[in-house]
Amino acid sequence: xxxxxxxxxxxxxxxxxxxxxxxxxxxxxxxxxxxxxxxxxxxxxxxxxxxxxxxxxxxxxxxxxxxxxxxxxxxxxxxxxxxxxxxxxxxxxxxxxxxxxxxxxxxxxxxxxxxxxxxxxxxxxxxxxxxxxxxxxxxxxxxxxxxxxxxxxxxxxxxxxxxxxxxxxxxxxxxxxxxxxxxxxxxxxxxxxxxxxxxxxxxxxxxxxxxxxxxxxxxxxxxxxxxx
Numbered sequence: 001x002x003x004x005x006x007x008x009x010x011x012x013x014x015x016x017x018x019x020x021x022x023x024x025x026x027x028x029x030x031x032x033x034x035x036x037x038x039x040x041x042x043x044x045x046x047x048x049x050x051x052x053x054x055x056x057x058x059x060x061x062x063x064x065x066x067x068x069x070x071x072x073x074x075x076x077x078x079x080x081x082x083x084x085x086x087x088x089x090x091x092x093x094x095x096x097x098x099x100x101x102x103x104x105x106x107x108x109x110x111x112x113x114x115x116x117x118x119x120x121x122x123x124x125x126x127x128x129x130x131x132x133x134x135x136x137x138x139x140x141x142x143x144x145x146x147x148x149x150x151x152x153x154x155x156x157x158x159x160x161x162x163x164x165x166x167x168x169x170x171x172x173x174x175x176x177x178x179x180x181x182x183x184x185x186x187x188x189x190x191x192x193x194x195x196x197x198x199x200x201x202x203x204x205x206x207x208x209x210x211x212x213x214x215x216x217x218x219x220x221x222x223x224x225x226x227x228x
Contacts, residue, residue, distance in 0.1 A: 004202075014111075016029070021086055037090060043063075048206070055211055056214075069093055090110070103129075125186075160187055164183075
């Protein structure tokens with residue numbers, strides 16, 4: 001479906017929120033938030049629900065204001081020094097149906113001034129999940145290398161995220177794939193331009209990126225014994 005979701009007004013709002021990150025400002029501009037952030041995001045999620053089954057029927061696109069694929073705008077300020085109340089980006093996660101939170105395998109769209117991207121993979125998995133992925137790499141080294149070296153994947157995505165400095169306990173320091181075994185995140189990032197986000201081909205671009213990330217997602221789900 002070719003249609004506009006976000007606009008220049010979306011990025012104007014995000015820039016102004018970054019400069020006026022307070023509850024008073026947000027409440028004064030809440031109608032703008034609804035018009036240029038939440039409503040188009042929910043429209044995109046609803047349309048993505050028609051695209052995802054062709055990629056995998058086990059990833060969910062839930063178009064709800066709260067508790068769905070659109071991540072909340074409020075920041076968790078309980079434990080950090082940064083007490084700014086609002087996120088200055090739009091985060092949309094299409095997570096696996098077995099996932100309980102943002103640490104589940106998922107596809108992702110991030111919209112932020114100066115930093116838009118499509119993501120795929122798993123971010124900050126718990127120790128058990130991380131161990132299963134590392135063991136999956138050990139058990140199928142050639143399969144993991146095929147994922148990384150897939151021409152379409154390499155052209156569009158780059159593996160990023162946090163990693164250990166040293167080899168994880170229980171894994172050989174001289175293993176051929178030790179740099180991947182050190183990873184604490186298994187996420188792939190594909191940059192987007194603001195013009196991609198405001199253009200009519202956004203849905204097609206994001207869906208095509210998700211298809212390109214299929215080898216990674218399939219490998220991760222296999223390692224975790226998740227259906228794909």
